[in-house]
Amino acid sequence: MSLHRNCPHCDKSYRLTEKHLNRKLTCKVCQEEMFFTDNKSTPSAKVSKKVKKVSPGSVTKNKNIKRSTPNSKSPQRKKPVKKSSSLVTTFPLLLLLAAGGAGTWGYLEYAKTKTTSTTSVTPIVATANIQNELPEEPIPTEPIAQVAEPVKEVLEKVEMQVEPEVFIETPKEMPEAKVVVKEEQPVPQEPIVYTPEVPIHKTIDQHCYQCHNKHKSKGNFNLDNMNFEELDLFTYGKLETMIESITYQEMPPEDEPQPSEEESKELITWLKKLESSNKSRISRMKPKTTMRRLNFMEFKNSIRDLFNIDPNLLTSLDDFPEDQYHGKYSNNGDALQMSSFLLGAYPKVAKEIVDTVYGVEKNKDLTPLIFNAPFVPKITIKNPIRKKYKITAEDVKLFGTAGWKKGEYQDFSNRSSFEIRQFSQSASLTSPNYSGGVPERGYYEITFTAMGKNRLPKGKVIKQKTYWNQEKPLSVQLYVGNKVVGEWDLLDDKLKEYKIQVYMDKRQGIAFRLPQGFASHWANYKNNPLKSVFGAPKPSKGKTVNINDWFNFYADNYPTLRLTNVKVEGPLVLEEDKLAHEALLGGKTFEKASSRTVTNDLMEKAFRGYANDKNKLYIASYAGTSRNFENTKHAIQGGVETILSSPWFLYMVEQADEKGFLTGLSLANRLSYFIWGSMPDEELLGLAKSGDLIKDSVLKAQVQRMIESEKSWGLVERLTDEWINLRILGEMPPSRSEYPEYFSLKVEKNSRLETMHFVEYLLKENLTVQNFIHSDFTFLNRDLAKFYGYPKPENFPNDLFVKTPILNKKRGGLMGHSSVLTASADGVMTNPVIRGLWVLRTLFGEDVPPPPESAEPIEVDLREAKTFRSQLELHSSVKNCKSCHQKFDHFGYALQSFDVVGQERNFFTIKGKKRRGNKVPIETHATFPNGKKVDDIVDMKSVLMKSSGDFTTGLTKQLLEIACGREMTVLDKAAISSITSRARGYKYRLADLVTLVATSPTFRSK
């Protein structure tokens, strides 16, 4: 532990460690002798420590606890306090520890000093718990006045002259650290002195600026960014933080020179005056939502509703330019940026839609194509760019044609996918003249007959690998392009017919794959995991086994897929496409339709109530002029391209009346994109146009109708992907070999769906949001039940999620979902910081600034039996890091019960060659900043359940951010707490909370 002490003679600040205590030291400045003892354990000091802790992470600051940290140093303490007795009587909270030279701030004792007479007695404003000492006093709402009043008396004449150069970097707070802080030398540093260019306020310049400036903005608090001359919203928002931290003496940190009470009081008065004099002006600066463009999800959903088609089939959406996020949210108007890339991408989507719709007419007259196996693989490909490579007969084997029986069936033993070359996409891609794949975009029915051979014998499980599991039969995967469109379990030694309808783009082909097949590279290496089960070939020539031996051997002995009667039929004209055709053309054919009418009708819908003669004119006259185009289809396509690129479609126009409330139309749009993530329907627009929607009762009824609609999946998706932050799933996947189950049971997909069904259930059934922290149920399908270790997982349906009671208390609530636990790990290790931050940000809507530029990142070292926790604890105990880390690390420690993919664990395996298999027990105990200790996650959840109010505040704030498409600022605080307190009356039920948000004045204002 390092201590800060001042020279009793000249007040030079020193940082001391234990070894400097109880011995004579010489001051480097005044050359006088100093002697310090560690008097830290005096009762008064203890109280101060205990009470000092605030509980930032879990709960809001406990305002019942009032404290003022002792005034650490007044350089010239020559004037004794006059009215020390009156201090005690007028304000019993303040304890005066002033006995001769007994110490200035409770735990510092001056002894053997020649100058006791000059050492003035500074009153110690020790901290105390009001609840204990002053039970009759009400909870102070204006704490400053109460603290400061008597202080002023006491300190009337005490002067403060703090030398700036003695400032030493210190954190916000310095509560007792469990871990030993690195010992630091007492040698005084020569820090750089910072002074503001424009003086702000005497006390701020002296006491705050040193750490909060453009050079080092601790806690992301930078005074140079603020404007005190003419307050802006940003600075205004910080005033409250400043007042709070000075009042509760969080700032300056206790080991820094403290302003006198008088100065503090003066500063607070100044800040408050600043606040009140600017209040009305600032409130007029209430942030408005910047005009938002539709983000990817909104664009996609709008297209779904506009054209009646499934946007997931549109290949033009696959490589769509990325959205810009503001924090977690994708619909912030300021962040969302229009770009030339986007404007280039919209017409492509439009073209694809028109082509799809056109396919209904075009494909109707086509005779369905039927292709029958066997497909003769193409042996040579003429390829202009691949001179180095020619496919040889051996490669044909490699692709699995060994065992080929002409005209009957085909056996595959290799794991590489076998492309049916007649349909191969890669063949068509690489040679421009090759006409592979299907001739038209559309639905095709693929039929094939298959069976499995040489399945893993009973009792054999190859643990390290995903697919080889005796319990699972062999399977076949069907690829279209690069995507697996279907996977089926195969019967053993018995042929069965399989059928699927898939959507294929023009020129796309199909491929089959046996995931349990032989991996070609095994032939070259020794690490063939199946060798012990299926054996190895004998060398045909010479002494070593060559690759050809392997090819011949595995084709007969290893897991094999037998495939026959492959048929590709299509394109089929689907009923869904006919609906889309109807929606666009109103029953006419492309030839007979009028492009002007079609585009006019489409604009009525696409502009969401804002279509008028003027804005329709440009597009209608462009699309309606036949000389611009070859034919009507082309003209309609041109019209749709311009409509989907039009600002009237792409931007959410929001207009307000003179009071600042949204007009009916704007409200309908905002509401619809909030709950459905898509455009408003006719009912909503009708109410908006008639003017009824802005009536409270109508609005409320609409919100409830919208939540009940299946389209509210849009909000569910947004909450899951953005609020819970599951969109990052898959960015850093875990290792396949270490977590094979994660892949074989498709946990990434399934657990995300688990969370989505969970959220949807809370929303639709209107259950309390406390379920997010802990609930006694979740949603599982067969794979997930297996993953979570439920008994008899085979009783669960495979493709349906069913509500299931929680067996293990650790699993209840979001923090037990594998999706959350995977997304809050990085695929390699579980970092308590990331998981803790997830809890703080998601569940409590609090944010912490990113680590300061000066923070030394942790160089993870797992060579010795060190856990990351021990490294992190060391890091977090460093003063600079502690003030933030203590807000979230403890959540992360408790969540250490779960591994990278969210499996429960009791041991942490230390990796490394020599130590492979070393196990260290997981430590899940954690201490909240307020001193509350918990043993594990179950314990922690019960603590968190008590702070449901804070949780709801956090959720409300985030719901408002999603709903309004802007960041919530200090001016929205009142609105948020008003919603939260009303939600309390509804027992914090989710649908009620959403309704409160959607009917709140904040939501209804621009």
Place this chain on the structure above:
Amino acid sequence: MNINEKNIYISRRKSLAGIAGLSAFPFLEINAAAKPEPKYKRLVVVTLPYGTMAQYWTPDQVGPNYNCRYAEIYKDVKQDLSILTNLSHGNGIGHVNAARLLSGVGINERNKYENKNESVDQFLGRHIGSLSRYPSLTLGGGTYSWSKEGVKVPELVGSDKIYRQLFIPDSAEAIKAKTATLKEREMQLKVMENGAKSLSSILSSADNQKLQEYQASILTLKENIFRRKKWMNTTKKRPKDLELAQRPTGSELVENTLEMTYWALMQNLSRVVTVSVSGKTPVKEFGGSRNWHNNTHHGMLPDKIEFLRRIESMAIEKTVNLIKKLKATQDPEGSGTMLDNTMVLFASGMSSGNSHSCSNLPIMIAGGGLKHGNHITYGEKRNAADMLYTLVRNFGVEVDHFNKSNKVLDELV
């Protein structure tokens, strides 16, 4: 609709991806045509996603006589390159901060800057405009190229796509159809402009400001069309000596891309090429786990460090091969070798994957007529942004600042 037309459309669509076409000065080529000497130099940027290992990368001493493990790889061209250490864009950590390698501007602060977090390649590309077929090329997968709109530039990924985009000539039929499409797009842009005007009349001033993004994007698209029309009738050429590996492994993929980069420069398809070695590059050949990212969290485990050493060495080696090749070739446009007129920057936005630190970035600069042969280490006062500004000035763009910097690194010039 006829089938051919559709094929063409697809290829046109593909052709847009990856080409950040922003020609701010579309008419500059008139001046350039009069001059025999090209106005601009060239820039190739090769980036790694997860940094390099400091113990192998950082030279043991400053000056020309330095040594380090990786110096072995580039010893033949040591005189043609410089190693810069202790430069960074600030010390932030994490992949978000790594993304500012080529701009110096973080994603969160981009709104404060005129050109947002525009990366140096896009900035230079904007100045080249229609002087070359593509203002800049963004190959591979990374997060380093950002447009002046603050938007990540789409990349061309995969040997096939790049080859087809750069070197396979269009048929006469395709050119005809493309020309027709461009004409149609021009018409549509006018319609969209009118739409924006009609919207603008009902918007508040703040919203109108937002709408300007839309209008600016239309302008950019117009410039793109101008450039594409200009180059439409210049036939692409298949380089005779270019051989690409089939079904490439990770190292072959890097080699393929750098080979094509060389030919793209030779044919003046572009003067600015960014090659991002993607984090998703197949790495099976380097042993160990199949996942590069997982290995960068090496926790000091020796087998993982060895894996990383192999993959980093590979990337350096392929880049050095490109440098050597440029050095051995006469510049077809100007005097000297290709290397004399081409700057090659090898860098990463992150210094250590293990700690996710973004300070002390690994930076190697070669060629371009700069002063080379030294290991130069900088202190707190210089910033990696100065390195970017040095590239901009040496490239031939006369501006007084680039994003955050207005100082060149004197040691290089």
